[in-house]
Amino acid sequence: METSHRSLLAKLLAIAVAMFLFAIFVLPPLYDLFCEITGIGGRTDGKYEAVEVKVDTSRQVRVQFVAANNEQMPWEFYPMEHSVVVYPGESRAVNFFAHNTTGEDMIGQAIPSVLPNNAADYFHKTACFCFDNQPLAAGEQAELGLVFILDPDLPDNVNTVTLSYTLFDITDRTGLAVAQQ
Amino acid sequence: MAHGPATLADGWVKYASRWLFTTNHKDIGTLYLWFSFAMFILGGAFAMAIRAELFQPGMQLMQPEFFNQMTTMHGLVMVFGAIMPAFVGLANWLIPMMIGAPDMALPRMNNLSFWILPFAFAILVATLFMEGGGPNFGWTFYAPLSTTFAPDTVNYFIFGVHIMGASSIMGSINIIATVMNMRAPGMTYMKMPLFVWTWLITAFLLVAVMPVLAGAVTMMLMDINFGTSFFDAAGGGDPVLFQHVFWFFGHPEVYIIILPAFGVVSQIIPTFSRKPLFGYSSMVYATASIAFMSFIVWAHHMFTVGMPIAGELYFMYATMLIAVPTGVKVFNWITTMYKGALTYETPMLFSIAFVILFTFGGFTGLMLSIAAADMQYHDTYFVVAHFHYVMVAGAVFSGTAAVYYWLPKWCGKMYDETMGKVQFWIAFIGFNIAFMPQHFLGLAGMPRRYADYGLQFADWNMVSSIGAFMYGAAQILFLFNVIRTITHGKPVNDPQVWEGAEGLEWTVDTPAPYHTFEKPPEVK
Numbered sequence: 287m288e289t290s291h292r293s294l295l296a297k298l299l300a301i302a303v304a305m306f307l308f309a310i311f312v313l314p315p316l317y318d319l320f321c322e323i324t325g326i327g328g329r330t331d332g333k334y335e336a337v338e339v340k341v342d343t344s345r346q347v348r349v350q351f352v353a354a355n356n357e358q359m360p361w362e363f364y365p366m367e368h369s370v371v372v373y374p375g376e377s378r379a380v381n382f383f384a385h386n387t388t389g390e391d392m393i394g395q396a397i398p399s400v401l402p403n404n405a406a407d408y409f410h411k412t413a414c415f416c417f418d419n420q421p422l423a424a425g426e427q428a429e430l431g432l433v434f435i436l437d438p439d440l441p442d443n444v445n446t447v448t449l450s451y452t453l454f455d456i457t458d459r460t461g462l463a464v465a466q467q
Numbered sequence: 468m469a470h471g472p473a474t475l476a477d478g479w480v481k482y483a484s485r486w487l488f489t490t491n492h493k494d495i496g497t498l499y500l501w502f503s504f505a506m507f508i509l510g511g512a513f514a515m516a517i518r519a520e521l522f523q524p525g526m527q528l529m530q531p532e533f534f535n536q537m538t539t540m541h542g543l544v545m546v547f548g549a550i551m552p553a554f555v556g557l558a559n560w561l562i563p564m565m566i567g568a569p570d571m572a573l574p575r576m577n578n579l580s581f582w583i584l585p586f587a588f589a590i591l592v593a594t595l596f597m598e599g600g601g602p603n604f605g606w607t608f609y610a611p612l613s614t615t616f617a618p619d620t621v622n623y624f625i626f627g628v629h630i631m632g633a634s635s636i637m638g639s640i641n642i643i644a645t646v647m648n649m650r651a652p653g654m655t656y657m658k659m660p661l662f663v664w665t666w667l668i669t670a671f672l673l674v675a676v677m678p679v680l681a682g683a684v685t686m687m688l689m690d691i692n693f694g695t696s697f698f699d700a701a702g703g704g705d706p707v708l709f710q711h712v713f714w715f716f717g718h719p720e721v722y723i724i725i726l727p728a729f730g731v732v733s734q735i736i737p738t739f740s741r742k743p744l745f746g747y748s749s750m751v752y753a754t755a756s757i758a759f760m761s762f763i764v765w766a767h768h769m770f771t772v773g774m775p776i777a778g779e780l781y782f783m784y785a786t787m788l789i790a791v792p793t794g795v796k797v798f799n800w801i802t803t804m805y806k807g808a809l810t811y812e813t814p815m816l817f818s819i820a821f822v823i824l825f826t827f828g829g830f831t832g833l834m835l836s837i838a839a840a841d842m843q844y845h846d847t848y849f850v851v852a853h854f855h856y857v858m859v860a861g862a863v864f865s866g867t868a869a870v871y872y873w874l875p876k877w878c879g880k881m882y883d884e885t886m887g888k889v890q891f892w893i894a895f896i897g898f899n900i901a902f903m904p905q906h907f908l909g910l911a912g913m914p915r916r917y918a919d920y921g922l923q924f925a926d927w928n929m930v931s932s933i934g935a936f937m938y939g940a941a942q943i944l945f946l947f948n949v950i951r952t953i954t955h956g957k958p959v960n961d962p963q964v965w966e967g968a969e970g971l972e973w974t975v976d977t978p979a980p981y982h983t984f985e986k987p988p989e990v991k
Binding site for chain 2 (some may be wrong): 306455
């Protein structure tokens with residue numbers, strides 16, 4: 287093989303390998319970053335460390351809660367309060383109810399999403415059951431807590447924020463199913 | 468003195484070894500072309516099954532699950548098994564002869580890149596006979612259909628895609644190395660025939676995006692088998708990410724399919740117009756800019772996923788911009804024909820039909836690029852009609868034209884012109900009867916990929932099926948004509964073959980000897 291072919295072959299193979307790595311290791315984080323910046327998909331940030339802010343009593347915002355089960359998830363799952371009215375900057379705790387209606391030990395995972403998209407960045411959770419997965423034994427019931435603060439910088443045109451949780455059955459992926467056998 | 472190729476007279480072991488171990492670009496080109504034709508017939512059989520089921524409303528011939536496998540396999544086999552290998556075959560045969568090179572730059576890799584392809588499709592097609600059936604999630608294999616809800620055979624599908632991706636990457640690296648390093652003295656880049664140019668650009672697209680497809684299926688593989696959550700919302704992933712990764716590959720892929728077809732037509736139209744190609748350099752720049760823009764418009768396939776309005780607008784305008792270089796090309800083909808001494812041999816008929824029907828498909832593409840309107844058109848038969856106008860009337864018509872145009876050079880025999888013309892008219896009329904009504908069905912709201920439909924769609928579906936059967940019959944005639952040419956064709960001895968043909972491939976003997984340009988020609 288001529289040298290000129292060899293170096294060209296090496297370069298082109300390097301491009302191919304680089305594009306493969308790009309697809310797996312760069313595109314997904316890039317997509318996550320993009321969604322985080324734009325708030326697409328209503329993605330919220332992780333645990334928020336509360337900072338001292340002045341509660342903005344000049345406006346009130348209604349926060350609605352929606353809970354849904356994904357696919358075959360058999361649990362009962364709903365918010366104990368369907369909506370609350372808060373001042374921006376005020377810390378508020380609410381509870382969700384979950385009940386494993388089956389005869390098996392299961393693990394659930396709730397994935398949050400906030401609408402409208404431009405509010406997602408301003409919805410801070412200082413404590414949330416969604417940070418961890420939720421193991422419930424057969425027939426067990428639980429009240430799951432959430433503490434949130436709306437950022438005072440919340441855009442003025444947002445008067446209602448909807449927080450929606452989708453509950454997934456992750457029993458199979460956590461290894462509990464294996465452990466039980 | 469180079470020895471000639473083994474023939475059947477040398478015994479079948481020698482004959483089979485010749486094809487298995489060949490490093491000759493003409494042999495490998497022939498293998499690619501026959502393989503792609505076999506896949507074309509197979510994918511066509513799947514299409515016939517689809518159209519037969521859709522001939523009448525209600526379920527007649529198959530279970531809906533099998534119908535889903537048919538639509539999926541039809542798309543996969545036609546895109547990756549028929550169209551792409553057909554153009555790689557043409558590239559193998561023609562590029563060395565067009566640039567005055569003795570062979571491809573990396574002949575052993577060339578052999579490997581062909582011979583792994585039959586295995587890829589054997590694996591893919593074998594899934595149809597396995598428990599759970601073949602892939603049934605559409606050729607775009609969106610997650611979670613292809614991950615959470617996929618049949619177990621999805622792992623074979625993934626493996627098959629990996630192999631065909633490797634084959635494409637090796638094939639395109641070979642083409643780039645050949646074009647960049649092996650041109651005859653005096654053959655500058657801007658003297659290369661347009662077919663070589665379009666393939667060079669296509670090969671770069673392939674090297675850039677086939678690995679992204681491999682990445683997408685690898686992420687699927689890990690989600691399915693190793694508990695990762697790239698595309699699974701339960702684990703913090705996002706199914707929409709799959710669509711972005713897929714179309715980041717998928718949009719350049721549509722230009723990978725159509726650019727070599729542009730190249731073929733740019734060779735044929737000047738020949739039968741007896742005029743040089745109008746606007747050669749603008750053709751080169753248009754091809755390059757189409758290739759560049761193909762990387763920045765992918766999300767127009769997914770306007771309905773819920774993008775921000777700014778994103779929709781950006782992808783809409785960027786997509787519309789591609790119409791400009793494409794328009795330049797159509798303008799150049801028409802201007803080449805303008806005031807030319809035209810004759811209408813079969814390759815020319817297919818090329819003219821290509822220009823007309825591809826332009827039509829381009830216009831429906833423009834309609835689809837309007838984000839607001841796409842909300843209605845998305846995933847309807849309008850989309851199906853659109854991409855069959857650009858892929859069948861585009862890529863397949865130009866491939867057929869290429870076979871008729873260069874067949875006399877390859878085998879030294881002239882095809883039957885009457886049979887060719889009959890095939891053209893059956894194909895042209897059948898194609899339009901099959902796909903024109905699908906525009907109406909789509910605008911009326913018929914969704915794609917369903918095994919059944921509402922009664923209001925019955926009439927046009929029946930018309931469409933009749934057209935599809937006509938078009939299928941034309942391909943049988945095509946196969947017959949090619950075989951008959953090889954066995955009974957009238958010998959051609961003129962190196963030129965066609966009166967107006969220009970280019971180095973027409974300076975070698977007819978039929979083209981096994982080894983050509985062992986001494987590089989002088990290009991002025």
